[in-house]
Amino acid sequence: MNFRFALAVIILALAGCSNPNTPAGHEGYVFENPRVFGTGGFRGELQGPSNYGVSLWRNEVINIDVRPATYTEAFQILANDDLNISFNFHAVLSIHPGSIKTVVDRFGGTHWYQRFVKEAFRTYVRNTVQKFDSGALKANREVIANEVTEKMQEYLSGTPFKLTKVVVGNIDYPQIVATAVEKKLAAQQLLAEKETQKQIAQKDAEIRIEEAKGIAQAQKIINATLTPNYLQHEAINAQLKMAESPNHTTVYIPVGTNGMPLVKNTQ
Template identity: 65%
Template sequence: MNQTMRHNGIKASISIFFLFAFFLVGFFALLGIFGTNPNTPAGHEGYVYEKPRIFGKGGFRGELKGPSNYGISLWRNEVINVDFRPKTYPEDFKILAKDELNISFRFQSIIKVKPGTIRTVIEDYAGQAFYERYIKEPLRAMVRKHVQYLKSREIKEKRKEIAESVAVDLQEHLKGTPFLLVSSVVGNIDYPPVVTLAVEKKLAAQQLLDEKETQREIAKKDAEIRIEEAKGIAEAQKIINETLTQNYLQHEAIQAQLKMASSPNHTTVYIPSGTNGIPLINTVNKKQ
């Protein structure tokens, strides 16, 4: 009888072991089929929630700050991740300025989400769609308000002032929300083709005027140089005329006669002429 009891005990133990093993396999199979492990990447925060079930309403389960995992659970937990890093949001505009010209430009805002506000962002501000749902259209209205009263030329000249004014309005709009404005700027401004063409013509005309002015200055300098040269020639002639006295000319004529008289290559005939004794000179070359 003891052997029978011992045999029955062993069988019961084996049954309990297999039953436990079957239970574990079934549990992990359920985790594989129905379980989830929500995770959030770096730079993001995650809103963990449970999907509604047949029994129970589901809902918020917790928050994650990436990179991290929520952990495996049997119930189908999900996560909504939102990027909390600063991001640039560009908006393109084509606005009629005060002088009736359509001006095209881009306005760029850098906005970030305050850390630790993921639940508010998801439940009150549409999660990742917060910019489209809450910021975009108010921002565009602010930009139009600060641009429409300006003339087309003033828009380019006052780009910094426009960006600063819009930033003040947007910061007021974001007060009390999970969002922060980091910076804003007015990008490239494009004028209508007719304005661009007029500016190009004006620049070309100005360049031509500058060139003519340069040429005029060069001509003026050349004229000044010629005047100075003429003054120099006139002064030289004045000095020469003052030094060419009758005695000096007679002396130079005598010296010339002495040089010619000593030359073996020609015969010189002196013809007395004039009251100062300076002769007329006729030179006849000798044959070699």
């Protein structure tokens, strides 16, 4: 009878044995979860990869990733000019090594981000973004990220959590703003084209002015050379050429000024 009882105790003890283990990049919070024997509570910490070892007690482990990870929050915030802007913020966070017991006991264990960090992060982002007009947000990405980083690092000071950096993601304006931007760009392009056309017209006008000056100068030179004797000489030469033509039917009467002929067509 004693043998059977001892065997039953051994079987029951073995059934309650456990060997908690923690993977790489994680830290484990080992605690006892008693069924028949034991008092329960914290048993120790594990730094992965490792295991706690086989124990007669009912030990379990809460494993938490302590490596840097990116936590993203989506926002729709009214900017300083009351325009609703949509964008994402990314925070790179990690847990200081050797602080897993504090994380579980004080900050919600695996839910530490949701319980302790998330709302503070979102509050700092909203308060910072609302200082800027919508049109200035993209130009001040770095300023906004730096301010949120400083506030978050101050908030997390003295806790097991470390903020590496904050990054401002895509900024999306309402469709009406996007349409207005497109129209503005189109207007700027049209204005640039008009300015180019204006410059071309000015150059064309300058060319015409220079051409007119050339024509006027040529006329001035021609008028200066058209003396009565020169015109008479040219008229006589023209008459000689016509007279030498066998088929001409024109009669020249030299009764004009300075002997210039009056021309009459006999056809």
